[in-house]
Amino acid sequence: MKYRTQQYENRKGFLTVLSIASSSHRSMAPRRIRGSLVPILLLCILSCACAATPSASTPTPTTTGATPTPTKQAAGTVLYQSNWSRGLTDWHASAGWKIKGDTLQTDLGENRTLQIPYTPTTSDYSVEYRVQIVSVPKDGGYFMLNADPSTGKDGYQAHILNLLTATQHGYATHPLSEIVIEPFEHEMDDAVPQVLDYVPGNQWHTYRVDIQGERALFYIDGHRVSRASSAKTNALSQGPIRLICGKAILNIGPIRVLSL
Incomplete structure (x- = not known):
């Protein structure tokens, strides 16, 4: 049995797709594909998590409050x-x-x-x-x-x-x-x-x-x-x-x- 691999690049990583080289072994393909879904899913999850995490070099916006007005002292202080x-x-x-x-x-x-x-x-x-x-x-x-x-x-x-x-x-x-x-x-x-x-x-x-x-x-x-x-x-x-x-x-x- 022979398999041929093709790699497709997308912005979230590489996904390996397996194609059946011989039609005589088509019945075995689903098992091979199911066995390879676990690493593929893990790769997708990690890629999404990295995309959602802000870059360390990106400054976190802060809210600047107004400068408080000095409180006037009571007369005679x-x-x-x-x-x-x-x-x-x-x-x-x-x-x-x-x-x-x-x-x-x-x-x-x-x-x-x-x-x-x-x-x-x-x-x-x-x-x-x-x-x-x-x-x-x-x-x-x-x-x-x-x-x-x-x-x-x-x-x-x-x-x-x-x-x-x-x-x-x-x-x-x-x-x-x-x-x-x-x-x-x-x-x-x-x-x-x-x-x-x-x-x-x-x-x-x-x-x-x-x-x-x-x-x-x-x-x-x-x-x-x-x-x-x-x-x-x-x-x-x-x-x-x-x-x-x-x-x-x-x-x-x-x-x-x-x-x-």
């Missing part, structure tokens, strides 16, 4: 608070500062500066700081909270100026409190900065600057004493924020940055 026990390394402090327990104290030099080691991430925020005037040996002492202008944002300056000695002065001579936009020529015409007489004495006072968009508000012990607005930018600078003092011995208490 403390974002940063000073800790003098860690020293002043992070504060870029000038000469003339010393740590006394939980407070700082300046000497009588000018331009004694501290830079808050925190930058608010929102354009609406508050800076709160406690100050006590220990001694003013000569007229002209001052302290202020400043934020320099930045790209597309005006700065601001919250001043306590012209601190006076304890001697008698003219009736119209007083320390002053005010907040202004920097540069000053960007001040909004219909919101001229308010300059008020202010005599702080030797008590502790709480000073606060609120920044709301283009507006800056200055508070002393919870009372608003001055305001200013920019006519050029929709938001004010977020820093660096500095405390600058001079010509007076001051105690500086906790400094905090809060959400607004």
Whole structure:
């Protein structure tokens, strides 16, 4: 008995078909064909499985979710608070500062500066700081909270100026409190900065600057004493924020940055 084989190629593999060479043995053909069906079926199953399995080099599509919107902090949330026990390394402090327990104290030099080691991430925020005037040996002492202008944002300056000695002065001579936009020529015409007489004495006072968009508000012990607005930018600078003092011995208490 002789058989002749023919191979046909298809996209799933090779299938061997057996044909009968002699018509005299036709009755034996079905048994031979049935015996060869098992490997043929296995070959077909494996070929289908390989075709259905994704290639290892084909990247699996992933679903990218939308970027979550940052949750706004509740008003009054403390974002940063000073800790003098860690020293002043992070504060870029000038000469003339010393740590006394939980407070700082300046000497009588000018331009004694501290830079808050925190930058608010929102354009609406508050800076709160406690100050006590220990001694003013000569007229002209001052302290202020400043934020320099930045790209597309005006700065601001919250001043306590012209601190006076304890001697008698003219009736119209007083320390002053005010907040202004920097540069000053960007001040909004219909919101001229308010300059008020202010005599702080030797008590502790709480000073606060609120920044709301283009507006800056200055508070002393919870009372608003001055305001200013920019006519050029929709938001004010977020820093660096500095405390600058001079010509007076001051105690500086906790400094905090809060959400607004």
